[in-house]
Each structure stands twice: as C-alpha cells, then as structure tokens.
Amino acid sequence: MTDPKNTPDGVTIPFKDNVEPELQRSSDTLRSVFRAVPVGIGLVVDRVLTHVNEKLQQMTGYSADELIGENVRILYVSDEEHEAVGAYKYRVLARDGVCGLETQFRTKDGQVMDVYMRSAVLDPNDLGAGVVFTVLDITQQKQTQHELERAVQQKDTLLREVHHRSKNNMQIISSLLNLEAERAGHTEVSGSLQKMRARIRSMALVHEKLYRSDDLERVDLAEYVDKLSADVVSLHSAALERRVDAESIFVDIDFAVPFGLILNELLTNALQHGFDAEARGTVTISVTRRQEYVYLRIRDDGRGVPPDFDIAETSSLGLQLVSALVSQLQGTISVHGNGGTEWEIALMDMAYLSSRTSG
Numbered sequence: 001m002t003d004p005k006n007t008p009d010g011v012t013i014p015f016k017d018n019v020e021p022e023l024q025r026s027s028d029t030l031r032s033v034f035r036a037v038p039v040g041i042g043l044v045v046d047r048v049l050t051h052v053n054e055k056l057q058q059m060t061g062y063s064a065d066e067l068i069g070e071n072v073r074i075l076y077v078s079d080e081e082h083e084a085v086g087a088y089k090y091r092v093l094a095r096d097g098v099c100g101l102e103t104q105f106r107t108k109d110g111q112v113m114d115v116y117m118r119s120a121v122l123d124p125n126d127l128g129a130g131v132v133f134t135v136l137d138i139t140q141q142k143q144t145q146h147e148l149e150r151a152v153q154q155k156d157t158l159l160r161e162v163h164h165r166s167k168n169n170m171q172i173i174s175s176l177l178n179l180e181a182e183r184a185g186h187t188e189v190s191g192s193l194q195k196m197r198a199r200i201r202s203m204a205l206v207h208e209k210l211y212r213s214d215d216l217e218r219v220d221l222a223e224y225v226d227k228l229s230a231d232v233v234s235l236h237s238a239a240l241e242r243r244v245d246a247e248s249i250f251v252d253i254d255f256a257v258p259f260g261l262i263l264n265e266l267l268t269n270a271l272q273h274g275f276d277a278e279a280r281g282t283v284t285i286s287v288t289r290r291q292e293y294v295y296l297r298i299r300d301d302g303r304g305v306p307p308d309f310d311i312a313e314t315s316s317l318g319l320q321l322v323s324a325l326v327s328q329l330q331g332t333i334s335v336h337g338n339g340g341t342e343w344e345i346a347l348m349d350m351a352y353l354s355s356r357t358s359g
Helices: 022-038 053-061 077-096 138-182 188-212 221-237 253-274 317-328 351-356
Strands: 040-045 048-053 098-105 111-123 131-137 219-220 240-246 251-252 281-289 293-300 332-336 341-348
Touching: 022 240, 040 053, 053 253, 077 098, 077 111, 098 281, 111 138, 138 188, 138 341, 188 253, 219 221, 221 240, 221 253, 251 253, 251 351, 253 281, 253 293, 253 341, 253 351, 317 332
Parallel strands: 240 281
Antiparallel strands: 040 048, 040 131, 098 111, 111 131, 219 251, 281 293, 293 341, 332 341
C-alpha cells in the first residue's frame, strides 16, 4: 500500500509500508539534501513547477502551495524575460544537457533579485521529462559589481580631469616662456627660454595623449613619437624629411615623460647643430622593444658629431639632461658620427619588468 508523504518544502516522496530499507534510506537522503542545500531548487515539466525546496520558498516569499502547479513565469520579472530565458535555456539544454545563466526574479512582495540559475535535464533524450534547476541569489554581488564599476568610472573621470588640467597648466607655462623669449629678442636668454618651452611641450603632450586616450594610464609610444617629432622638426626646419618607424609600445607616464624629454633634446640638438637653416636632409627615428628594454635610435645625415665627442664631458645643458634621464631609466646611450649622427639609447621599462615578474 502506498502512503504519499508531503514534506513541508513541497517535495512529495512516495512511501510504502513494505519499502526496502535501502530505498527508504535513499528517499530520506534525497529529502534531506533537498531541504539542506543553501540554494533554491525546483523541478519543472513543460515549464510548470512540480517541486520546490524550502530555500526557494524563502528566497521568493511564495509557499510551496503557491508555486507548485504554477507556470514558472510567476518567478520572472516580465513576460519578455520569461520567454527569452526559456528560449535560450532549452536550446542549450537540448544541445548540452545543462545550462547556466543570470536572470532576475521578482519576489512575492515585488522585490527584484538578481539570480544565477543552473538547469539540467532529467532525461537527456527527453526534454519533456522535466528540468531541475538551482537558483543562487547574487543580488549583493551584482550591487557590489555595479558600485565597483561606478568607482572605476569616477576614477577615470578624475584621472582624465587631472591630465587635462596638467596639460592646460603646462600650456600656460609654455605661453609665458614664449612671451618672455619674444621680449628677450634674439639673445642667448631667448634661446634658452625656447628650449625650456619645448621641454614643457613634450611633457604636456604626454598628458594630452592620456587625456584623449581610452587608456588613462598608458601612452602609445608610436603615436607619441610621431606627434612629438613632427612638432620639433616643424619648429626648426621645413626642408628636412622626417621618417618614423616606431612599434606600438604602451608605457606608463613615469616612462613616457623622460622618454619624451630625451627624444626632444636629441632631435633639437641634431637639428640645431647638424644642419644649416635651410639645409635639406633626413632625420630617422626608430623605436623598438626587446623584453623590458625600449630602444630609441635617432639618425640624421647632417654634419655629425666631432670624432672626440664624449657625452659625459659635454657642457650642453640639454645633453646633460639626456644623460641624467637615461641613468634614471637605468639605460645606456651611445653616439656615432659616421656620415651624420646616430644616437642609440636603451631604456629599461620598469613597469613592464614588474608586470612580467609578478605574472
């Protein structure tokens, strides 16, 4: 004789007076697991709820009597969501037998909760046999995720504003230096002021690149070198040809600023001392990466440096600045004067090295 036992969580488990002990233990185990797991569990046949556990009732606010026999639509926030989830889930179930997805449920009192639902077919050969699903409330995780996304967006906005203001402030300083240079006339003071203005411009360009970029922390050296070299060459001579062969190398601001200053100084030095005012010639710039080192080569076909030239002994403020910046980036520098001047600089990208080491 069969005596159905209705459990408080809506699970109906047949019970026979003469059931074998092993089958009885299995039934008890299944019932205990169904009640004890910390996730909602339900069983649907043709999208109609036939079984629900106590946790699903607690999550949704519905009792077993209110859920069992109802279309699972009762749990969804809208008809559209119900249909969209069903179409996707049953398509995946037919192919894989299991399906996981995120959706939203609406509780009995009207609250919306984000859930992760995982479903599996009872019979891989017959979807009509039923589908068991588990539900995990991820509302708090989604809220935390949204808060983190907002925080990142606010940080990006702040960083963008910092770069914008830094660029503007440097442009103001550059304009003031330009005014002072004009007042000084064609003197040594004017030349020094113009050099200082060019250095500030190279730094401002870094902030401008970051401000306009989707990546607020890294500068693409290919774009930066092209723009900066074009500015420097145009200021000194319209007759010179500029060739740039730069890899797309992304570096942080701590590398980009000294790199830009080095490029500015060496280009300026080449144009001022390697060519006459209207002389024709070519300046070639190459930028490559080999692991943590970024290699910068600047070659011109101008007069060339003297055979006994030693950058360590130079009195030029610009070249002294180059030496200091190369040392700051733990790099090396060499110069050759055969048929023009060629600078070869290797600079260590510490951020790149740290990322590889930590990875």
